[in-house]
Amino acid sequence: xxxxxxxxxxxxxxxxxxxxxxxxxxxxxxxxxxxxxxxxxxxxxxxxxxxxxxxxxxxxxxxxxxxxxxxxxxxxxxxxxxxxxxxxxxxxxxxxxxxxxxxxxxxxxxxxxxxxxxxxxxxxxxxxxxxxxxxxxxxxxxxxxxxxxxxxxxxxxxxxxxxxxxxxxxxxxxxxxxxxxxxxxxxxxxxxxxxxxxxxxxxxxxxxxxxxxxxxxxxxxxxxxxxxxxxxxxxxxxxxxxxxxxxxxxxxxxxxxxxxxxxxxxxxxxxxxxxxxxxxxxxxxxxxxxxxxxxxxxxxxxxxxxxxxxxxxxxxxxxxxxxxxxxxxxxxxxxxxxxxxxxxxxxxxxxxxxx
Amino acid sequence: xxxxxxxxxxxxxxxxxxxxxxxxxxxxxxxxxxxxxxxxxxxxxxxxxxxxxxxxxxxxxxxxxxxxxxxxxxxxxxxxxxxxxxxxxxxxxxxxxxxxxxxxxxxxxxxxxxxxxxxxxxxxxxxxxxxxxx
Numbered sequence: 488x489x490x491x492x493x494x495x496x497x498x499x500x501x502x503x504x505x506x507x508x509x510x511x512x513x514x515x516x517x518x519x520x521x522x523x524x525x526x527x528x529x530x531x532x533x534x535x536x537x538x539x540x541x542x543x544x545x546x547x548x549x550x551x552x553x554x555x556x557x558x559x560x561x562x563x564x565x566x567x568x569x570x571x572x573x574x575x576x577x578x579x580x581x582x583x584x585x586x587x588x589x590x591x592x593x594x595x596x597x598x599x600x601x602x603x604x605x606x607x608x609x610x611x612x613x614x615x616x617x618x619x620x621x622x623x624x625x626x627x628x629x630x631x632x633x634x635x636x637x638x639x640x641x642x643x644x645x646x647x648x649x650x651x652x653x654x655x656x657x658x659x660x661x662x663x664x665x666x667x668x669x670x671x672x673x674x675x676x677x678x679x680x681x682x683x684x685x686x687x688x689x690x691x692x693x694x695x696x697x698x699x700x701x702x703x704x705x706x707x708x709x710x711x712x713x714x715x716x717x718x719x720x721x722x723x724x725x726x727x728x729x730x731x732x733x734x735x736x737x738x739x740x741x742x743x744x745x746x747x748x749x750x751x752x753x754x755x756x757x758x759x760x761x762x763x764x765x766x767x768x769x770x771x772x773x774x775x776x777x778x779x780x781x782x783x784x785x786x787x788x789x790x791x792x793x794x795x796x797x798x799x800x801x802x803x804x805x806x807x808x809x810x811x812x813x814x815x816x817x818x819x820x821x822x823x824x825x826x827x828x829x830x831x832x833x834x835x836x837x838x839x840x841x842x
Numbered sequence: 843x844x845x846x847x848x849x850x851x852x853x854x855x856x857x858x859x860x861x862x863x864x865x866x867x868x869x870x871x872x873x874x875x876x877x878x879x880x881x882x883x884x885x886x887x888x889x890x891x892x893x894x895x896x897x898x899x900x901x902x903x904x905x906x907x908x909x910x911x912x913x914x915x916x917x918x919x920x921x922x923x924x925x926x927x928x929x930x931x932x933x934x935x936x937x938x939x940x941x942x943x944x945x946x947x948x949x950x951x952x953x954x955x956x957x958x959x960x961x962x963x964x965x966x967x968x969x970x971x972x973x974x975x976x
Contacts, residue, residue: 494934494935498931519909520913522917526939600903600905618906618932618935620939622905669900694903696903697865818870819869
């Protein structure tokens, strides 16, 4: 509560507002260490609203297959048990909106930066970019300070971004984030984009920059509610990354949707079994609802891991070059996992895996 | 040079300044083991924030950054104090929980005015002050 009052005071919140759900980040032992683990173990309260959790550092059941040690497993499980005691649901996913989609105008206290952007932009729910700790504090009292993106006027865009037809949305997000920082952009995509494209764009935007939302012209629910900003940026060229020969192809940052799993299976059926390691990350929930698709993907020799991802699991550090279709992973893998990265569309990633 | 600022996390801190011209993520840009800047695109790459007054424009990236500040504090490699142009929940909460004095919205553009290794004092009580020795 002290944390929330301090935040509310600092940011001039006139009141607290009730939230429909919370989502907390800082679940992987690799990210929060013994200090975070001990802080969670000593946390003495229970949540009063539905509280989702971000990915952990491993698949809770198949961690050995990911090459992780028992020591890591034990520390990670202590974090999971501490979360259970607090009443947090062990969803371990960065895409909680695939489990339960909030409604337009719902107030939330979500922490995962890509989920914050998706909830605000694509769904039209309202959440600030919470820290793992402030989201947990909000979950305990069921309320969050009313400031920032909870207020309609604060959601207005301040810059226009034109994304040219041949630029991949994931790369456009990565490039835009560096330019706009924490400003909210109104994005005009020249090509037709899917919800998965918007997920890829937003997650990259939030990783390389600090924005909590974007509007997409003629697509997202609130884009018409504000004036069109005058400042304009055109993203017409794809950033070039050093080419490296991947020893791992990793898909699922953010976690794959049912639709993406289906597409991966179609491509494997067309191109054949992967010759390189192909790891796909999704939530346990989405996987169980698409069990047959997951089973067939694994029959081709790819691995579908749950509860974790290539960014937050130390398993990825064992490789030299990782190929991804994610702008967020491009930002974090070199820094957190100390590996080289190379980019391709989902289709190019699968084709490279089978070559 | 002395000027006002908004208090986010209370306390007094002093030390030599380390100034980042670019926004900082405490997950990925700074090592939690020793406080060293590991973002290669930052001109202060390789410098340590440990015991320094860390000055930067704004936060970016991961929401896990609060935990990193807590980790660094417990390991003794956290910055002594933080000055930002504009703060947000992630670094604000990290500083409050880790008890690192933090002020923002300074009266002058600190990223331009404060230079690396200037001796800086942060007074973050009822009111916020920044004092810079040259």
